[in-house]
Amino acid sequence: MKRVLITGSTQGIGKALALAFVKNGDEVIVHCSKDIEKAERIRKEIGASKAVVCDLSNMNEVSELYQKTGSVDCLILNASVQYKELWSEITDETFDKQFDINVKSTLKLMQAYYPAMQEKGFGRIVTIGSVNQYRQHAELSVYSATKCAVKKLVEVIAKQVAPFGVTVNNVSPGAIATPRNENVYKNEEMRKAVEKSIPMGRFGTPEDCVGAVLMLCSEQGAYITGTDIVIDGGMRL
Numbered sequence: 001m002k003r004v005l006i007t008g009s010t011q012g013i014g015k016a017l018a019l020a021f022v023k024n025g026d027e028v029i030v031h032c033s034k035d036i037e038k039a040e041r042i043r044k045e046i047g048a049s050k051a052v053v054c055d056l057s058n059m060n061e062v063s064e065l066y067q068k069t070g071s072v073d074c075l076i077l078n079a080s081v082q083y084k085e086l087w088s089e090i091t092d093e094t095f096d097k098q099f100d101i102n103v104k105s106t107l108k109l110m111q112a113y114y115p116a117m118q119e120k121g122f123g124r125i126v127t128i129g130s131v132n133q134y135r136q137h138a139e140l141s142v143y144s145a146t147k148c149a150v151k152k153l154v155e156v157i158a159k160q161v162a163p164f165g166v167t168v169n170n171v172s173p174g175a176i177a178t179p180r181n182e183n184v185y186k187n188e189e190m191r192k193a194v195e196k197s198i199p200m201g202r203f204g205t206p207e208d209c210v211g212a213v214l215m216l217c218s219e220q221g222a223y224i225t226g227t228d229i230v231i232d233g234g235m236r237l
């Protein structure tokens with residue numbers, strides 16, 4: 001049984017991952033930004049062990065998360081924010097928010113959780129990226145840049161920590177039907193427009209993202225590090 005922390009696991013892909021680890025017999029810590037009642041509700045619903053809140057835009061809170069959870073075997077860095085804006089209209093506020101939550105907190109959490117993994121000689125770190133690392137979405141330049149930044153962190157850090165039994169990988173979903181993009185896939189016209197850009201012709205489900213992450217955290221993934229697994233129905237092609 002492994003201890004697993006999944007950030008942003010009260011809905012969408014993070015929740016599907018949390019449930020899959022619970023079904024796998026692991027001890028799962030559910031996390032969201034502020035609403036402890038929501039985190040507790042999801043914890044009970046899926047049978048996870050613990051629920052915590054931590055606003056990943058607040059670096060003081062990020063520094064305290066490790067104290068709340070203790071060490072973990074698997075750190076799944078899934079939470080992110082996304083602001084749709086043309087590149088010419090990006091503001092300092094949305095730039096900083098996306099870089100703080102998506103990149104800075106990711107690095108700080110790796111720094112906080114890695115030492116215990118090194119001591120144990122075992123650890124699995126998985127970041128959740130995006131197909132937009134490979135595509136040029138006009139309204140997602142900063143969001144895409146944050147995902148590329150994390151992918152580079154993964155590559156650099158994976159090489160440094162490989163001798164200590166810790167793997168670091170990125171998993172990049174395509175268009176997945178989650179609360180984040182409900183307004184798109186619940187609108188027939190918008191949904192069809194997106195589906196046209198997906199060779200498999202459909203949105204992915206949160207469950208489509210589960211297999212790769214479970215595999216990376218299992219014995220089968222022991223020799224895989226510093227890579228990116230894209231789960232997008234061919235959307236990046």
Ligand SMILES: NC(=O)c1ccc[n+]([C@@H]2O[C@H](COP(=O)([O-])OP(=O)(O)OC[C@H]3O[C@@H](n4cnc5c(N)ncnc54)[C@H](OP(=O)(O)O)[C@@H]3O)[C@@H](O)[C@H]2O)c1
Binds near residue numbers: 032
């Ligand atoms: N859905 C897609 O099509 C898609 C495609 C490519 C990549 N991805 C990536 O997959 C991951 C999950 O996406 P999703 O669509 O499942 O997301 P989602 O439905 O928007 O859920 C995001 C989760 O992150 C948490 N979160 C957001 N801001 C936070 C903050 N400041 N501090 C702490 N937690 C915060 C949310 O908690 P609160 O409710 O408390 O804010 C929520 O649990 C993200 O990294 C996303 O970029 C998604």
